[in-house]
Amino acid sequence: MLIKKLFLFLIFLLILVFLPFVISGYWLRVLTQTFLFAAIATGSNIIIGYTGYPAFGNIAFFGVGAYVTGVLMTKYEMGFLATLPFSALAGIILASILGIPILRLKGHYFAIATVGIMETIRELVDNMTELTGGGLGLTLPIMQGEPEFIYKYFYFAMLICLVFALLISFVVSKIKLGYALKAIRVDEDAASVMGINTPLYKTAAWAVSAAIVGVCGGIYAYWLSYIDPHTVFVGTYSVKMFAMILLGGGTTVIGPMLGAFILELISEVVWSKFIAIHGMVLGLLIIFIILFLPKGLFETFKGGFSFKKLFSNLRENKL
Amino acid sequence: MVLLEAKNVAKSYGGLKVLTDVTFNVNKGEIVGIIGPNGAGKTTFMNLVSRLTNITGGVINYKGQPINNKKPHEIAKLGIARTFQVVKPFGGLSVLENVMVGAFYGKRNVNSKKESMEVAEEALKVVGLEDVRHKDPRILPLAKRKKLEVARALAMGPDLLLLDEVMAGLGAKELNDMMTEIIKLKEKGITIIAIEHVMKAIMGISDRIVVLHLGKLICEGTPQEVVKNPAVIEAYLGSKYAKKE
Numbered sequence: 144m145l146i147k148k149l150f151l152f153l154i155f156l157l158i159l160v161f162l163p164f165v166i167s168g169y170w171l172r173v174l175t176q177t178f179l180f181a182a183i184a185t186g187s188n189i190i191i192g193y194t195g196y197p198a199f200g201n202i203a204f205f206g207v208g209a210y211v212t213g214v215l216m217t218k219y220e221m222g223f224l225a226t227l228p229f230s231a232l233a234g235i236i237l238a239s240i241l242g243i244p245i246l247r248l249k250g251h252y253f254a255i256a257t258v259g260i261m262e263t264i265r266e267l268v269d270n271m272t273e274l275t276g277g278g279l280g281l282t283l284p285i286m287q288g289e290p291e292f293i294y295k296y297f298y299f300a301m302l303i304c305l306v307f308a309l310l311i312s313f314v315v316s317k318i319k320l321g322y323a324l325k326a327i328r329v330d331e332d333a334a335s336v337m338g339i340n341t342p343l344y345k346t347a348a349w350a351v352s353a354a355i356v357g358v359c360g361g362i363y364a365y366w367l368s369y370i371d372p373h374t375v376f377v378g379t380y381s382v383k384m385f386a387m388i389l390l391g392g393g394t395t396v397i398g399p400m401l402g403a404f405i406l407e408l409i410s411e412v413v414w415s416k417f418i419a420i421h422g423m424v425l426g427l428l429i430i431f432i433i434l435f436l437p438k439g440l441f442e443t444f445k446g447g448f449s450f451k452k453l454f455s456n457l458r459e460n461k462l
Numbered sequence: 463m464v465l466l467e468a469k470n471v472a473k474s475y476g477g478l479k480v481l482t483d484v485t486f487n488v489n490k491g492e493i494v495g496i497i498g499p500n501g502a503g504k505t506t507f508m509n510l511v512s513r514l515t516n517i518t519g520g521v522i523n524y525k526g527q528p529i530n531n532k533k534p535h536e537i538a539k540l541g542i543a544r545t546f547q548v549v550k551p552f553g554g555l556s557v558l559e560n561v562m563v564g565a566f567y568g569k570r571n572v573n574s575k576k577e578s579m580e581v582a583e584e585a586l587k588v589v590g591l592e593d594v595r596h597k598d599p600r601i602l603p604l605a606k607r608k609k610l611e612v613a614r615a616l617a618m619g620p621d622l623l624l625l626d627e628v629m630a631g632l633g634a635k636e637l638n639d640m641m642t643e644i645i646k647l648k649e650k651g652i653t654i655i656a657i658e659h660v661m662k663a664i665m666g667i668s669d670r671i672v673v674l675h676l677g678k679l680i681c682e683g684t685p686q687e688v689v690k691n692p693a694v695i696e697a698y699l700g701s702k703y704a705k706k707e
Contacts, residue, residue, distance in 0.1 A: 319575075322563050325554050326552045332546075333550055335533070336535075337563055337618060338566075
């Protein structure tokens, strides 16, 4: 079964590798952005889906990663690729420090606290003008080369980032740590009396998640070549990330990626055709997911598609 | 040899005293039953041993060492495993994987997946759940979910097993099976503290019984001694019946 899934994934990956040579620059950009969100959702899923901690403000690490890359490239003239481990490290350090007090909270209290963290970091970045450029933003060195090469460079950078995120997520789900996280998600008390050091494992999960999201931020910063606090600490990115995890299913490795592909491509089509109602369509889609697919596509349609399952989900929601 | 020692144990929530001055020992290799009407403080006592709640007064010693300040995961590593009254299997993990969690993180602290699988298979065999090892535990009937709780605890490699109403809600045959299994565990050298409302079961398996009522220990002795105790009869049936006895 696992070999069959792996084979299908490799075919999918092979198609994505050859795709840039046959599609236009516009679709390259759309897919690059899709990979970005898929990687963010996959990384965030380790704390949100596996561990059951709704880190709504996980985009904070995206912003931090973006600024670490930005500052290291502009102030310390480091190469782009050399900055990415630092973006990951910044996420790990921040999540480890914040995890100790914040991960004592549960459910919506934790979600709100993470949003608070994101807002606090954004304010800090906004006011550290010397280092970050503050509200004026930070202009990163522009990549040299033909536009077509640059498009493909970031396409592959994001794709590699996504593959790494999936690989990490897969490994986490299969090792001892993954079992602890899944136990914590269902019943933290039961997990702790079974010998799981829940504060440690929750923090580890958040740190891994933050590292992946941080790297995404680093790549994004260089791709955009200009960042300011309002382009990287974005609340709507959190909403999108959450909707992607919900749509695909947070208990699976590829669920968030599937959710990202569906939602991002729908969003792009709606944006290009009906720009005035783009936000509304996204909002309606999220409401639909929560009402009809709270367990995600994978969990809901394990045995095949049926409308009955959609409506039974609605009933279970007690609406 | 005394394995667990409760000395003047007290627990209160604000002004509400849930346990007051509870003192008793559990010897290695015995089954001690804790009985008492609802609200007597039985589960609270288990929560104090497994450190899910903080002790307000007194001390609990395990293997001669105080465990008042230990964390729940440290208690598990010392060899104390427990089940819960409200069965909550880890959804998203199969029956086998649920039990593997116990092997991974309990006293055994197994690191390899293969070894944890072997330990889990063994624990499932003990409780007779090997046929449903790959099933989603959420779809199992109550009796099997209770057995799963026991298997999870067994996989941890416990010296002391705390069973919180594992026999409640079971049919006659399932009840007999569970009683036989618990006695077998004792024969393997596992010390057991069992909370139970099913009198036939607790009287049948326990070496000693501790009776709690309104947070106080009102009687301690063999099952035969306990059933004749007027204070116990009064707590369970009321003073009218106690006088008749």
